[in-house]
Amino acid sequence: MNETFVGMPAFPEAAQKALGNGTLRGNLRHATHTIRAKRAAAVAEVSDWAELREAGSRIKEHTLRHLDRYLEQLEESVTAAGGTVHWAADAAEANRIVTRLVKETGESEVVKVKSMATQEIGLNEALEAAGIRAYETDLAELIVQLGEDRPSHILVPAIHRNRAEIRDIFRTAMAGWGRPAPEGLSDSPAELAEAARLHLREKFLRARVGVSGANFMVAETGTMVVVESEGNGRMCLTLPETLISVAGLEKVVPTWRDLEVFLQTLPRSSTAERMNPYTSMWTGTTDGDGPRAFHLVLLDNGRTDTLADEVGRQALRCIRCSACLNVCPVYERAGGHAYGSVYPGPIGAILSPQLRGTASEIDASLPYASSLCGACYEVCPVAIDIPEVLVRLRERVVEGGPAVREGNRVVLRPARGHAAERAAMRAARWIFTHPDALRTGQRLASRARRLRPRTLPGPGAAWTRTRDLPEVPAEPFRDWWERTRGGKEETK
Amino acid sequence: MRVALFLTCVNDTLYPDTGRAVVRLLNRLGVDVDFPLAQTCCGQAHYNTGYRHETEPLARHFAEVFGEYDAIVTPSGSCAAMVRELYPRLGERARAEGRGEALADALAPVVPKTYELTEFLVDVLGVTDVGAVYPHKVTYHPTCHGLRALGLGDRPRRLLEAVRGLELVELPGADECCGFGGTFAVKNAGVSAAMGADKMRNAESTGAEVLCAADNSCLMHLGGTMSRAGSPVRPVHIAEILASTEEEPAR
Numbered sequence: 001m002n003e004t005f006v007g008m009p010a011f012p013e014a015a016q017k018a019l020g021n022g023t024l025r026g027n028l029r030h031a032t033h034t035i036r037a038k039r040a041a042a043v044a045e046v047s048d049w050a051e052l053r054e055a056g057s058r059i060k061e062h063t064l065r066h067l068d069r070y071l072e073q074l075e076e077s078v079t080a081a082g083g084t085v086h087w088a089a090d091a092a093e094a095n096r097i098v099t100r101l102v103k104e105t106g107e108s109e110v111v112k113v114k115s116m117a118t119q120e121i122g123l124n125e126a127l128e129a130a131g132i133r134a135y136e137t138d139l140a141e142l143i144v145q146l147g148e149d150r151p152s153h154i155l156v157p158a159i160h161r162n163r164a165e166i167r168d169i170f171r172t173a174m175a176g177w178g179r180p181a182p183e184g185l186s187d188s189p190a191e192l193a194e195a196a197r198l199h200l201r202e203k204f205l206r207a208r209v210g211v212s213g214a215n216f217m218v219a220e221t222g223t224m225v226v227v228e229s230e231g232n233g234r235m236c237l238t239l240p241e242t243l244i245s246v247a248g249l250e251k252v253v254p255t256w257r258d259l260e261v262f263l264q265t266l267p268r269s270s271t272a273e274r275m276n277p278y279t280s281m282w283t284g285t286t287d288g289d290g291p292r293a294f295h296l297v298l299l300d301n302g303r304t305d306t307l308a309d310e311v312g313r314q315a316l317r318c319i320r321c322s323a324c325l326n327v328c329p330v331y332e333r334a335g336g337h338a339y340g341s342v343y344p345g346p347i348g349a350i351l352s353p354q355l356r357g358t359a360s361e362i363d364a365s366l367p368y369a370s371s372l373c374g375a376c377y378e379v380c381p382v383a384i385d386i387p388e389v390l391v392r393l394r395e396r397v398v399e400g401g402p403a404v405r406e407g408n409r410v411v412l413r414p415a416r417g418h419a420a421e422r423a424a425m426r427a428a429r430w431i432f433t434h435p436d437a438l439r440t441g442q443r444l445a446s447r448a449r450r451l452r453p454r455t456l457p458g459p460g461a462a463w464t465r466t467r468d469l470p471e472v473p474a475e476p477f478r479d480w481w482e483r484t485r486g487g488k489e490e491t492k
Numbered sequence: 493m494r495v496a497l498f499l500t501c502v503n504d505t506l507y508p509d510t511g512r513a514v515v516r517l518l519n520r521l522g523v524d525v526d527f528p529l530a531q532t533c534c535g536q537a538h539y540n541t542g543y544r545h546e547t548e549p550l551a552r553h554f555a556e557v558f559g560e561y562d563a564i565v566t567p568s569g570s571c572a573a574m575v576r577e578l579y580p581r582l583g584e585r586a587r588a589e590g591r592g593e594a595l596a597d598a599l600a601p602v603v604p605k606t607y608e609l610t611e612f613l614v615d616v617l618g619v620t621d622v623g624a625v626y627p628h629k630v631t632y633h634p635t636c637h638g639l640r641a642l643g644l645g646d647r648p649r650r651l652l653e654a655v656r657g658l659e660l661v662e663l664p665g666a667d668e669c670c671g672f673g674g675t676f677a678v679k680n681a682g683v684s685a686a687m688g689a690d691k692m693r694n695a696e697s698t699g700a701e702v703l704c705a706a707d708n709s710c711l712m713h714l715g716g717t718m719s720r721a722g723s724p725v726r727p728v729h730i731a732e733i734l735a736s737t738e739e740e741p742a743r
Contacts, residue, residue: 011680012682015682015683016682019682019686310588311585329668329687330683333687368679369683371636371672371673371680372673373636373640373668373669373673374641375636375640375668375669377640391539391540393542394540394541395543397542398541398542398543399543399544422543425538425541425543425546428537428538429543429546429549429550432532432550433532433550433553435532438501438533442504442505459678462678462681463677463678466681466685466688466689466720467685467713467716467717467719467720468715468716469716470507470715471506472505473507473508473509476504476505476508477499477505477511478504478527478529480511481529482529486515486525486526486527487515487519
């Protein structure tokens with residue numbers, strides 16, 4: 001787990017803060033609505049989108065079912081092609097491996113391709129603790145790093161920043177990391193991009209070690225795939241002498257044919273492009289071309305635990321496109337930081353509580369960070385039924401039950417803080433299986449209808465803070481039905 | 493055809509006008525609808541809050557009460573989706589827990605017979621002009637379960653467009669959730685309220701008098717939001733509009 005997020009408040013409190021930040025809400029609303037519309041247009045162009053979505057879902061489902069076989073095949077292929085494969089059970093082990101590999105090169109800095117896996121394990125912080133500086137080279141990651149900030153979106157980690165804020169960050173912080181921002185830098189996108197380009201170029205040319213993640217790993221050939229837009233990835237993957245890639249176990253696909261599906265669905269779903277500008281693929285090492293040493297760190301970190309849950313495992317199909325974030329009405333208003341994880345939005349709400357468990361306050365609150373509107377499921381290019389998994393995880397929070405943690409079968413206890421709700425649900429269940437009791441309750445409510453309070457105490461206060469209560473009718477429908485024999489004897 | 497009205501616990505308790513409207517509308521269209529008094533609740537709130545095992549007795553009760561009918565009509569998109577989409581899942585999960593086929597078998601009969609009101613009108617009765625009169629400016633909010641789980645598509649629109657006197661205006665951001673989401677409305681009250689306020693502003697921007705939807709739980713949240721804010725827009729369930737005639741006009 002990434003230490004940066006330890007001790008995060010539960011989602012509702014964190015979201016409340018974001019709701020009060022007008023600039024943030026404006027930035028997010030503008031950005032998500034823009035990309036939402038573009039994605040819809042990019043997807044609408046493809047006549048067989050539904051089939052591609054189905055194929056992507058099935059390929060991932062098949063691979064996950066035979067994950068052991070494909071991972072071993074991948075290891076063999078990568079090794080045969082001159083790479084070295086390392087297995088990391090958790091974040092700490094992955095960080096130790098990467099730190100050791102960098103130290104063995106004698107270098108004290110690395111350039112990084114944007115990677116969710118390395119963020120998930122908090123690699124930059126671990127490297128820093130070992131005296132190694134990691135330079136983020138993706139533009140948005142650079143903004144986050146320079147601003148000593150946290151990412152708030154999978155694809156656009158600085159989505160919460162507008163260009164004036166970015167200009168200020170560049171002016172203040174660039175000098176501390178290398179080449180300073182040009183004099184008189186304005187907030188025009190072209191000038192900001194040029195400042196980043198000049199700043200980063202030094203690092204590309206100097207770095208001897210590159211660190212990346214992977215979008216896909218092809219088991220049959222041991223080929224790694226990174227898709228990106230800026231070309232920084234291509235630099236980091238080709239210029240250094242040593243390349244270390246950290247990838248979650250679930251990134252493996254069996255064959256090159258399978259890539260054909262995802263290379264269509266991923267760009268359209270994430271950046272709304274027909275094809276992303278740079279697709280880098282490499283297989284082990286090649287004499288006289290590119291890095292001379294290649295290491296692949298295969299990261300579990302809760303993934304096999306997740307695989308054990310029949311409903312929850314579909315979260316591992318995720319290809320990190322972030323389409324679900326962009327359509328989510330809750331993400332749009334709460335912002336990415338409220339999710340307390342490098343995986344925000346709907347996918348984060350089902351990934352974090354599975355990868356990390358539901359023991360912390362933030363993780364136990366994430367399954368509830370959704371109105372279950374289903375917009376995320378609709379746009380997911382691998383058809384992850386996010387609402388279904390959210391409900392499954394709510395069940396795990398309130399009912400507990402069997403689960404796998406760190407490879408062991410355990411029986412989780414219900415989370416604390418749900419006792420009153422559980423009692424209310426049980427009482428409601430009793431009433432709803434006794435129609436006469438329901439009627440008695442309805443009549444009591446009707447009799448007390450004049451007492452229509454403007455505010456309620458307890459949990460009801462959350463309703464009445466912004467909403468009036470409905471008026472209770474003089475009689476419930478069932479009494480009218482009986483009295484008038486279904487309206488046949490109604491007297492006006 | 494024996495048709496039952498599953499009014500839902502929320503409508504039965506708080507919105508009997510919607511129930512009366514469904515009865516009047518169906519009777520006018522020649523359907524003799526029954527209201528089995530043993531009906532209670534489909535269990536949606538229990539299920540969606542994570543109490544799947546507490547949901548099972550409610551689902552069984554629903555199947556017992558409605559099993560004998562040929563069609564079950566409900567004026568709620570989310571309750572219809574609960575039965576159609578999630579009852580089969582309850583059965584699957586019980587099976588996966590090693591509890592056999594009993595739950596799945598008990599629930600299976602009611603699943604394909606359960607219709608949301610506009611589906612029943614358009615698909616089963618084959619009508620879009622139900623002979624209604626409603627001289628008001630209306631905007632329609634397609635609720636999430638109706639839109640995405642049931643795929644109601646343009647059925648509600650077609651029904652509304654055929655209503656005499658009704659001026660239907662487009663709701664901006666129509667397919668965005670209103671922020672109700674059952675217990676979400678209180679568990680994440682801040683975000684829920686912000687979503688509701690945005691929906692209200694969108695409805696107000698159309699100049700409509702009436703915000704119409706096919707689910708009273710969403711309208712309870714939006715109506716409560718609009719009433720607190722003193723909004724000129726009022727919430728009305730689609731059944732009440734479709735039941736409205738010159739002789740018996742709805743509000």
